[in-house]
Amino acid sequence: MDAVEIARRAQQARSAVARCTSEEKNAVLLSVADMLDAQRERILAANACDLEGAAQSSAQTAFLDRLRVTQERIDGMIEGVRQVISLPDPCARTPQAHVLASGITCVRQPVPFGVILMIYESRPNVTVDAAVLGIKSGNVMILRGGKESLATNRALRDCLAAALEQHHLPTDIVQLVEDTDRQRVQELIRLRRYIDLVIPRGSAALIRTVVENSTVPVIETGSGICHMYIDSSAEWETAIALALNAKVQRPSVCNAMETLLVHAFWQPRIGDLLQPLADAGVEIRGDEKICRCFPAAHPATEEDWGTEYNDLILSVAFVPDEEAAISHIQQYGTRHSECIVATDRQAVERFMQEVDAAVIYANASTRFTDGFEFGLGAEIGISTQKMHVRGPMGLEALTTYEYRMFGDGQIRS
């Protein structure tokens, strides 16, 4: 099926899902959970094919791990669906009407975004997450997963289609783009007339390709070169605990710390901070001063400051003052999550004011940048852009609004 056909079918399914009541949508999601449960063997068999294909092309362990589906991961998908069922419908409420000077009654009504294209890699649970969040918020989804997980994604799509059919809804509410041709993606992201939003999730290269070529509005996700700045006023033990958590607790995700900036005040005690990190297996890449004070450190290159390692590697530098830290973050940050450890209120305030990022922490780990931790109950990705939504994206990110104006014959003079 060509790109225009996929997009056209998605547009045609829009009204069927937008018209569903909250109860109807929850009933569909309940069926999705049931279908996933009933189809476990089929899903695992499809996944086995994908894993075999990947192993043959000598994929790395981490890659295979992201691709793998297990009984527990299916449990996780089902639990995720149940959680979304329990969330409030973001479009169900009718907001306060207010009367304009003209006498017209104005209601700013939340509505589904429309047709959303999601482009992602590897992890098959994204297929379920995205479809389920899409249905809950009244949208139509076009899903384009990685080609390495095609068989698994087909099996998951079949569960979703069966649930929709059971409730007499068009299966085009969730389409899977099965064509692995890259050209198809390039075409889809230019169909501004048919597709309302595109969300890329995956490698920096994928995100860059979409951002640079899409005429469909994009939400840029995920790229996280997160910094922690330890001020001279920091509570030192807290700083050490936070640094360890932000780097080591789960290094492969976007909200893990990649660069540690330490006020020169702490130079005599730098070993207290860096040794525990080294002991936890972190490779320290330091500036000149760091390397002199902590010989186990490797010298950092210019490239290192702008690298998202997603691994047990950490860039570390001393800074003369807060301003230098802010300057560094301004230059190398990706506007994801930035942290200051300080007890000085003015230092915290200045950091909050001057740093430009989706999430700014004072005295807490950057690892909290997460839809569930934020109380959204769901997460479709983490936006690093400024438009429409910033930080963790839940159901509300998949909605827009319309002005509904009720008059009794008002004309403009």
Add this chain to the structure above:
Amino acid sequence: MDAVEIARRAQQARSAVARCTSEEKNAVLLSVADMLDAQRERILAANACDLEGAAQSSAQTAFLDRLRVTQERIDGMIEGVRQVISLPDPCARTPQAHVLASGITCVRQPVPFGVILMIYESRPNVTVDAAVLGIKSGNVMILRGGKESLATNRALRDCLAAALEQHHLPTDIVQLVEDTDRQRVQELIRLRRYIDLVIPRGSAALIRTVVENSTVPVIETGSGICHMYIDSSAEWETAIALALNAKVQRPSVCNAMETLLVHAFWQPRIGDLLQPLADAGVEIRGDEKICRCFPAAHPATEEDWGTEYNDLILSVAFVPDEEAAISHIQQYGTRHSECIVATDRQAVERFMQEVDAAVIYANASTRFTDGFEFGLGAEIGISTQKMHVRGPMGLEALTTYEYRMFGDGQIRS
């Protein structure tokens, strides 16, 4: 100055304006108003040069009218500045903090968008409007006006620069792109790293160029193929008055009606509706049935249904039912403003639910799609897209938010 240099200077000015208090920003705006008043002769002289240049290239009357600055229009600019001074600062409030499950206190803080590029044509007052709304909301503006108004825009920019200097603020807070080379615009809209937002205002061609080539996030404005659907349940006299107002009261703007869809029920009385329009100078372009019932109508072509006339021309068609009207709007609308005239509540509800547009009216003129009518106190344009802002854009559209997270050592487990 090349594009990167302009953008870089804008970035450097960001923090100076973002740090200003509401009082400081209002003081700058007061100086802007004073400067405009003091520089009237200089502005008019510059405008005279632009007008002469335009007249020599045989510009049309409407074009010259958009370009012309008069004492009254300067009064209008000054009054506009005073109005913005009286508006609340969109970033001044500190919203409700709430405590997350982790114990971290979370504040979703409104902040200025950052660096905003505005690309517009002809009307020099946009230079002042955009700069003033930008400053009020704490942003840095890069303004690229039409080359036909370059001398006028320079004179206006000088007023803005003088006001900023008077308050010891960098004049790079408002930059005018003086280079008339189109290439410069093409380069600026690819500088996603330095420029946070681009707003194009002007011809459909300008907007399309920006939307298709920009990697900087865009707010698509203005294109308005607005429809009015007269239902069988309409109050007939109201329908006639609304149709007249929506087409004739100010035909050249984006919220004027371009297509009238009439339920076949009204066929015997179609003259009541179309004659007043024809008498007001409107050229009716009708479908086959309209032309048979109203011989003064010209036959409409396929192209007419998708044309924004911005003139006293109106496309008219009969529809068999509401569904056909909604279908037509879905196909030809630009998601700007759409109207139903009906007394039947279910018909109104269905229209509201099914039509996809920024503003949907029941029984009021589409001419009310305007920032001032909406109570925003200002208008930087009308968004026809779904992302970030929809419909009339006021100060809030020029802001985004940051999550500010206050912890006391929380780590993620």
